[in-house]
Amino acid sequence: xxxxxxxxxxxxxxxxxxxxKVSLGLYGPPNAGKSTIxxxxxKDILGEDVExxxxxxxxxxxxEVQKVxxxxxxxxxxxxxxSLIDTPGIATKIDYEDFxxxxxxxxxxxxxxxxxxxGVIESIKWLDNVDAVLVVLDSTQNxxxxxxxxxxxxxVAKKKKLIIVANKTDLKQSNLDKIKLVFPDYALVPVSAKTxxxxxxxxxxxxxxxx
Amino acid sequence: MxxxxxxxxxxxxxxxxxxxxxxxxLASQEKIERILEVVKTGEIVLLEGRLHPDxxxxxxxxxxxxxxxKFSGVEIAFLSSRKAKTLLEHVKNSLLRxxxxxxxxxxxxxxxxxxxxxxMDPQKLEILFK
Numbered sequence: 001x002x003x004x005x006x007x008x009x010x011x012x013x014x015x016x017x018x019x020x021k022v023s024l025g026l027y028g029p030p031n032a033g034k035s036t037i038x039x040x041x042x043k044d045i046l047g048e049d050v051e052x053x054x055x056x057x058x059x060x061x062x063x064e065v066q067k068v069x070x071x072x073x074x075x076x077x078x079x080x081x082x083s084l085i086d087t088p089g090i091a092t093k094i095d096y097e098d099f100x101x102x103x104x105x106x107x108x109x110x111x112x113x114x115x116x117x118x119g120v121i122e123s124i125k126w127l128d129n130v131d132a133v134l135v136v137l138d139s140t141q142n143x144x145x146x147x148x149x150x151x152x153x154x155x156v157a158k159k160k161k162l163i164i165v166a167n168k169t170d171l172k173q174s175n176l177d178k179i180k181l182v183f184p185d186y187a188l189v190p191v192s193a194k195t196x197x198x199x200x201x202x203x204x205x206x207x208x209x210x211x
Numbered sequence: 212m213x214x215x216x217x218x219x220x221x222x223x224x225x226x227x228x229x230x231x232x233x234x235x236x237l238a239s240q241e242k243i244e245r246i247l248e249v250v251k252t253g254e255i256v257l258l259e260g261r262l263h264p265d266x267x268x269x270x271x272x273x274x275x276x277x278x279x280x281k282f283s284g285v286e287i288a289f290l291s292s293r294k295a296k297t298l299l300e301h302v303k304n305s306l307l308r309x310x311x312x313x314x315x316x317x318x319x320x321x322x323x324x325x326x327x328x329x330x331m332d333p334q335k336l337e338i339l340f341k
Contacts, residue, residue: 092275092286092287092323093274093284093286093323094283095323096283113278117278121275121276124272142331144332144333145331146287146289146331150264150271150287153264154265154267156264157263157264
């Protein structure tokens with residue numbers, strides 16, 4: 001009773017606060033550019049080049065959930081205190097032979113596959129710890145995949161707020177219409193994490209959807 | 212109607228067809244174990260209806276926990292049998308979904324050592340083998 005009363009008061013006062021705390025997760029399939037977007041967000045907030053999150057053309061470069069805390073984003077007198085959580089790409093399969101085909105030695109490929117497998121499992125567990133999610137999709141790839149549908153279905157079922165970030169719009173093959181067609185019910189922001197194009201719109205949308 | 216049947220392609224690959232009724236009697240954990248038991252033997256499971264999104268994630272987690280030299284996870288795809296084109300169809304489908312839950316459509320789950328990719332389209336699935 002006392003607990004629910006204090007929660008009620010906290011909620012009441014939060015309505016008048018200009019500050020909000022959010023745990024913001026970056027989720028999506030492997031190689032969609034989650035870590036590049038995370039680095040870009042850090043650069044824009046901290047005002048300096050940071051390579052906090054490792055980036056590679058090889059799939060499953062991020063094999064552990066990584067968190068940067070105490071970040072602040074400001075817009076029109078409002079303040080968003082947030083932690084940024086970069087997660088390993090969600091996949092239903094990981095085969096070390098795929099890494100061998102891309103040039104890794106067998107032992108190295110097996111180790112990478114093992115770490116990647118644990119990373120995906122950790123990533124799935126972390127879904128319960130985030131308040132809001134940027135679903136990062138590679139706009140040059142077909143968005144109609146079971147991984148994307150399962151991920152978004154789970155976010156909706158868990159009542160998490162989400163924005164779809166269509167990355168890699170600087171590439172010729174980028175197809176935003178297809179993403180709009182497959183996921184018409186969610187806020188969609190096209191960006192190029194590489195060039196920085198669209199990031200301002202993303203920040204505006206974060207405030208609109210998550211604040 | 213409870214049904215579980217098995218057929219083969221050129222005597223090499225088995226396809227297990229599991230009915231909605233059969234699966235609906237099982238708890239999520241049992242459902243996932245039953246599916247993975249078949250898939251880990253190198254065969255394909257065809258489900259009537261679809262798993263709950265949470266069950267799909269649980270299936271992914273369990274499959275990845277089983278990854279070894281011989282098993283590298285699963286390919287999974289769902290084909291909906293009802294795509295609304297008009298508002299009336301949308302309302303009708305929503306009502307049917309409430310009444311029949313996840314019964315409509317089919318789900319294909321197979322071992323990724325055998326299935327290279329399942330190309331999904333709202334109207335069709337294309338299974339590409341290795």
